[in-house]
Amino acid sequence: MTSSSTAVAPGTGAGRSGAVDASAGRGAAPAQGLARFDWLWAALLTFVVASIGSGTAQPWRDELASWNAAQRETGDLVEMLGNVDAVSGAYYLLLHGWVSVFGDSPAMLRMPSALAMAGAAAFVVLTARGLFDRRAAVFAGVVFALVPAVSKYGQEARSYAFVVLAVAAATWLLMRALERPTAARWLPYAVAVAAAGLFHIVSLLFLLPHGIIVLMRWWRERSWRLPVSYAVTVVVALLPVVPLVLLGQRQVGRQISWLKAPHLRDLAGLWSNLAASPLVALALLGAALLPLAWSRGRRPAAELALVAALPIGVAWVISHGSTSYFLDRYLLFTLPAWVVLAAAGLGALRPRLLGVAGLVVLVALGVTDQRHLRTTYAKDRTDGRRVADVIAKDYRPGDGFAPVRGADRVFMIDFTVEYYLPERVKLKDVFAERSAVASDDLFPVECAQPAQCLNGTQRVWVVTWSGTSNPYHKLPADQEKALKDHYKVVRSTKAGSLQVTLVERTR
Structure with missing residues (x-):
């Protein structure tokens, strides 16, 4: 997933005030010096932000279901998963081990999710660096850490942060595998795919845009090795997920029967909830469209836009069948791609202060929502x-x-x-x-x-x-x-x- 050929975006001049910088997106050079640790400070920043006030809000019913499951003996938990909540089984088992060591206070119940979001931040930065440049990577690290949804689900004792981590990792690992498609690079991608499916089956929708990206690369190179390697990798990755899918289908009536087929207006509602802030969501979308306006960033932006938008559209369509899967937290795994797109757009604005100003505005729009997330009744009013x-x-x-x-x-x-x-x-x-x-x-x-x-x-x-x-x-x-x-x-x-x-x- 490298950048495309050089050209200045129509109607703009390179470096012209207020225009998008066409020099960004020409492919990032290998990180040097402190740039090599951008992923680390982004992870630490995300962890700190997600941890602040994590014990304040009273757990809501889904978190309490996690707690109830996690405090059972391992054998009792496995037996329960045979009847209900199998799709959350991997997370329950992980949380079971965690609380047995660290306890079950609200802050400790949520700590694994904060750590998972921190890991996701690292892959967000690496992806932005690989597809665009260091400026985009720095902006992506800041935006991801401070989008209210990252704090919301980084402070929730559910599996969604782990899904975000798995899909963010898979996207970066796909980028690396496409640069050099060896078994050593496909193997970690397979692990990330399996983890995403085990933590939440709906997240496997990301395989569709990933597959399209692989086919687009094949169309240019006309080498069958690439799509065959990808197909084999995905099949191997999905082997441990198949039993979960079959068991989950038997339990779907108890799990998500309350979800109804979505209307077109639900797309707008989902987008606002995806960022956990209507104002931040609008700003994020506006910034995410910017990279499509400049030639050098158009191809990586288009590929990343598939990862960001296609799962949402597909989930909306298939949710008109027998079962609906259209829920903002089920599609939270698309957020890293949206963040990288937005960061690339802001980072390419000229003069550079314009991009910094856009970043400050985007972050500031979420301050009120960030505060609300850390109030006692932010999640539930049942005291x-x-x-x-x-x-x-x-x-x-x-x-x-x-x-x-x-x-x-x-x-x-x-x-x-x-x-x-x-x-x-x-x-x-x-x-x-x-x-x-x-x-x-x-x-x-x-x-x-x-x-x-x-x-x-x-x-x-x-x-x-x-x-x-x-x-x-x-x-x-x-x-x-x-x-x-x-x-x-x-x-x-x-x-x-x-x-x-x-x-x-x-x-």
């Missing part, structure tokens, strides 16, 4: 910490726990509270006939006869939604009846969008 504090303050051994589940179990209110309960508080989940671990599932099997499951429990902490005078709001009808028939309300406390009610047995 499990306050509920846990109320319970812990008046806890007695033998107390029961009745969180709202039923149709609302996807909100994982039980995890929200359990995460914050101190070790000394051991509540009996009164309406769980069989625990989630015993069921090899993310959720427990609830009692068919709730009244019988309450036998022997003197007090129960009921946690459900606030905003109503009914302390049993949204509990399944049979559970509500069992509590009303045998318990009286001692007190009820509102905690944000939740309310916690202590009930005591009357007969």
Whole structure:
């Protein structure tokens, strides 16, 4: 993936004020001196930015699902993956090992994602350097570190940062393999492809633009060695992913059945969410179009634009079939390509201060969003910490726990509270006939006869939604009846969008 032939962009002069510099994109010389470490400072900057305030926001339900899975014994976790969340299995296993060493505080749960984003930053810089020049690489390192989405998902205990890392690595490794297509260069590319698929199957859409780039190179060189080598590499890389695809297809109804076929307007919504800032998204898109305006950068820019845009378009089309995959975080892996394009565009502007000014503006547009990401309720308004504090303050051994589940179990209110309960508080989940671990599932099997499951429990902490005078709001009808028939309300406390009610047995 090297730069194309020389020419000045139509209607511009090389170095003319306010014009795009046509000298950029002529192919970067090997990095010398401090330039060799540009990838390192970019990685460190990204890690620092993503780590600042990472423990502030309360974990939301998807993160709590990660925590719940990761704290299980390895065998129990593997058994669960056979029934649900197999597509997240690689990440759960990684997080399981991590928390066993470093603990499960919010900051520690999210630390692996910050490290993954730091790794992605290194490959972003290397790609920008290889396709364009050092100025583009420096700009790319800054932009990537400070795009709000990088902090958002670098502070989230989910697999998306690892997918970004894998795809960013694959793009740079493809560039190297195309320069010298040897087995030693195709092998790490295969590893990156396999990692991307194992961390999130939808990310494999990047193989389509990669394949087109390979075919474009073949069309110019007419050597069958290149496409054959690429095809063999991809087939080998996908071998460990095939079982996951087959298992994931069996579980898709439980995983993403809530996603609906997207409309055209959803493309605009996805773009805003992709950067986690509508203003930054617009600025990023505008800057990303600049490299297409100058001849020397047109070919690498066009190839990179395929990596950035084609997966989004393909995901939109295929999501009109039986299953929708069109969700901003599923397509986050395209962000590195957009960042490199934008950095190349800003870096080529003349006078150079114009490019620096554009960089400053792009970063400044995200400051408000960066601050919001680090607030307590940035991810979720369900205040499990306050509920846990109320319970812990008046806890007695033998107390029961009745969180709202039923149709609302996807909100994982039980995890929200359990995460914050101190070790000394051991509540009996009164309406769980069989625990989630015993069921090899993310959720427990609830009692068919709730009244019988309450036998022997003197007090129960009921946690459900606030905003109503009914302390049993949204509990399944049979559970509500069992509590009303045998318990009286001692007190009820509102905690944000939740309310916690202590009930005591009357007969």
